[in-house]
Amino acid sequence: MSMKNNLVLTLSIFFSATLSIQAQDYLVIAHVKDTNTHQEIEAVNVFIEGARRGTVSNKDGRFRLDLNAGDMGKTVIFQHIGYHILQVDATKLRKMDVVYLQPRVIPMQGIEVEGASETNRIKLDIPQAIEVIDASAFEIRGYVDAGDLLKTDHSVQVSEDLSGRKTVTIRGGNADEVVVLYNGVKLNSSLDNVFDMSLIDLKDVKSVEVIKGSNTALYGPEAFSGVVNIIPKTDFDYNIRFQQRLGTYRSGNWGLHLHKKLGNYSGYYSIKRGGLERLLEDGVLENLSTHNTGHLTYSFENNAKLNAMFVSTDLDYYRTGSYAEDVSSMNTLGSLHFNGNLGFLTGLDISASYKELDENQDLRISATNYTRDLFDESWYLNLQKSQDMKGIEYLVGYQMQHSNLDYNKDLVFYQFQRQTHGFVAIAKTDDEPGSDFFKNVRLNLSIRHDIIDDEQKDTSAFNLPGSTQDDIYGTNSWQESTAKFAMNLYGFNDELVVNSYVSFGANVKFPSLIQQISTPSDFARDATAPNMEPEKDRSLELTTTITRDLGKLANVSGWQAGLSYFQNFYDNKFRMLSPPFSRVPVFDNVKTASIKGLEGSMTVFFFTKKISTEYGLSKYFISEKSSFPFKSDFKQTINLSIDHYGYSFQLHWFKENEQIAWLPASQTGSNPDIYTEVELPAFDNIDIHLSKTFDIKNFQFFLNFSGRNLLNDDTVLQGIAIRDKRFYVTFGSQY
Incomplete structure (x- = not known):
């Protein structure tokens, strides 16, 4: 009995000790959010001070951190490049579901954030x-x-x-x-x-x-x-999302978004459908659209990614009345994109894609009918390799585009083929200027060579009886090389960042296919066919941006100011002459043109960036305004943003001065043999957006009200007000 009792006692002590040890292990599961917007923050480093244990928040701001009894009383640090460092006692962290971080005016310098592996x-x-x-x-x-x-x-x-x-x-x-x-x-x-x-x-x-x-x-x-570069999401903080928008002119659209991640795979699909109906004095204007988007991404262990994507958009527009138009357009895009290292080959960026546009337009003005039909398909290949070697960063790339275009213009059928090859090389070298503040001087040199081959095929056999084929060109070939140089000076400390650069060089723009078949004499007898030499541009730019952080405790958290001066000198500038009844304009040339400009902005951040206000100004000096139709040479903007506890308010005010273009007689009512200059008056307007997001368990709900053109400018184009008031309400949820 004594031995049996000892065995029972030993087992009891063992299990009690085991349970005691287990009771002292803690698993913290919480979210990291922005204290102003309440949006989740990805890639936050979470670690125990003085220990080698830590974790990183995922795409929806969620993290898991193991703590034991020995960690109680220690400090857990939350660190992100865009936010102030937060220190939390481990004992208190056990009871927290959400950790809020305050955004910084100046991102932390020299901090590598785990998980931020995408190449910029x-x-x-x-x-x-x-x-x-x-x-x-x-x-x-x-x-x-x-x-x-x-x-x-x-x-x-x-x-x-x-x-x-x-x-x-x-x-x-x-x-x-x-x-x-x-x-x-x-x-x-x-x-x-x-x-x-x-x-x-x-x-x-x-x-x-x-x-x-x-x-x-x-x-x-x-x-x-x-360049406008749209970067799509490949990872999402929800599995399903739905939103509905309602607004002026009986407009509305709904969208459904689905996402699922399984291991290294991430899949996404979305559909959005909508439209509007607008009553006119002599008819109806209706616009319908359907968007489909899909992604499938595979993430490799070495942070490389392979992404397959498709995007399609179907647009239908028609208008009845004295000016009757019917347009249908289908855009399709598919691509395969790899970014990362492949064996011993590092710094690779490879993509292959296909793009298709099928568009049909029927137009009736008075008793005259016009047709515009086009089918445009293109294949793209992009190969890019970057590497550091002996203190110099190199990039070499090759870009290929093959395009086929079928174009039907008022009973006449055209068929074109374009082959494009581009070769680019960029080199960058860094030097330390020996200053305590200015840490880096970077010299940049780029060289590019482009080859363009265009061919117009004989399609006279396909033209309808009575039509005439314009033999605009048979083949066109161009080769051009360009070079650009830039010097960048960068300095920073904890409170101030200065980033300045000067760049100059040349650029070239080859005639588009519509420019090559342009026949302005169809609309004005004194107009001449354009010169088919490429446009040339010589440019110079100087830019400085200064950012000041005044500390997270000050009412004014900081500010950022930027100023740019640029000048562009053009040779053989194409000038667009835009008939009101065509989505396809015509062109001629001016021998020389220039744009010089000053752009400035000033942003002030208040109350740890809860409030920000930005003033922007652009002033351009344009030598030949008809070469840049309907462009304002002076624009001002004010953007006011307020984010607080999930509420978001934005006000956008802008002012643009008069705009000038050349239009044919059918628009101006003047001499039908010539183009004349037309001026749109200066205008200003205000847009507002008010939003709220809130969470209920695993669901997030959002609501938005938007008002556009609140000053209700009464400018009319082709019988329709184009700057009138519009209101929208958007609501939805995600899980």
Whole structure:
């Protein structure tokens, strides 16, 4: 009995000790959120001070941290590049479900954040003025589309036609001088090098990057005035999301978004459908659209990623009355994109993609009918390799585009083929200037060579009886090399950051296919066919940005000021002559033109960035305004943002001065043999957005009210008010 009792006693002590040890182990599961917006923060380093144990918050701000009895009384540190460091007692952390971090005015310098492995492709290019708009700034604020968002920037102007098609211009340039990318794939049409920004659904977007100026080497020769780079989300903080928008002109749309992650795979699909109906004095205007987006991403162990993506947008627009129009457009994009290391090959960025546009337009003005049909398909291949070698960063790349275009213009059928090859090399070297404040001087050099081959095929056999074939050209071939140089000076301490650069170089823009078949004499007998030599641009830019952090305890947390001066000199500048009845304009040339400009902005942050107010100003000196039709040479913006406990308020005020364009007689009512200058008056307006998000268990709900053009400008184009008041309400939830 004694031995048995001893055995029982020993086992009891063992299990009691085991249970005691288990009771002293703690698993903390909580979320990290922004104290102002209450949005989850990804990639926060969470670790115990003095220990080698820690974790990182995931895409929805969630983290898991193991604590034991010995950790009680120790400090747990939360660290993120964009937020002030937070220290929490481990004992208190056990009882916390949410940890709130205060945003910084100046990101921490020299901090590597785990999980932030995506390559920032823009930094591989030479220095340029860049505006990065993160999803947190727009995803619950009721913007209708990407064009609606971009107009809040003082350097950007957005033009919207009656069908809802939106094109963007940067720094006073034209829409065909802006390259639009989606996940690194060029979206611009092979016909006119323009893209409709209303086709981008912001619910699928992680960030929007606006590159200002003509000094990019990485994104191709057509970027005379800038680049808009749309970065889609590939990982999400929900499994299912639904939203509904209702608004003026019986407008509305709904969207359903599905996401699932299984191991290294992440899949996503979304559909959005909507439209509007607007009553006119002599008819009806209706616009219907359907967006589909899908992603499948595989993440490798070495942080490399392979992403397959498709995007399709179906747009139908029609208008009845004296000006009757019917437009149907189907855009499709598919791509395969790899980024990371592949064996001994490091710094790879490889993508292959296919893009298709099928558009049909029927138009009737009085008793005259017009037709415009086009089918545009393009294949793209992008190969890019970056590497550091002996203190110099190198990037070499090859870009190929093959496009086929079928174009039917008023009974005449055209068929074109374009082959593009681009070679780019960029080198960067760093030096320390020996200053306690200025830590880095970087020299940048880029060289690019482009080869373009265009061919017009004989399609006279396909033309309808009675039509005449315009033999505009048989083949066109061009080769051009360009070089750019930039010097970047960067200095910082805990309270101040100064980033300055000067860049200069040359750029080239090859005639688009629509420019090559342009026949302005169809509308005015004194107009001449355009010269088919490429446009040339010589540019110079100086930019300085200063950021000051006044500390998280001050009412004024900090400020940021930026100033840019640039000048562009053009040779053989194409001038667009835009008939009101055509989505496809005609062109001629001016021998020389120039744009010089000053752009400035000042942002002040209050109460640990709960409130921010930004003033933006752009002034351009344009030598030949008819070469840049409907562009304001002076724009001011004020953006006021307030974020507090999940409430978000934004006010956007802007003012643009008069805009000038050349239009044919059918628009102006003057001599039918010539084009005349037409002026749209200066105007200003106000948009507001008010949003609220809140969580109930695993569900997040959101509500937004938006008012646009609240000053109700009465400007009319083709019988329709284009600057009138509009209101929208958006609501939804995600799980």
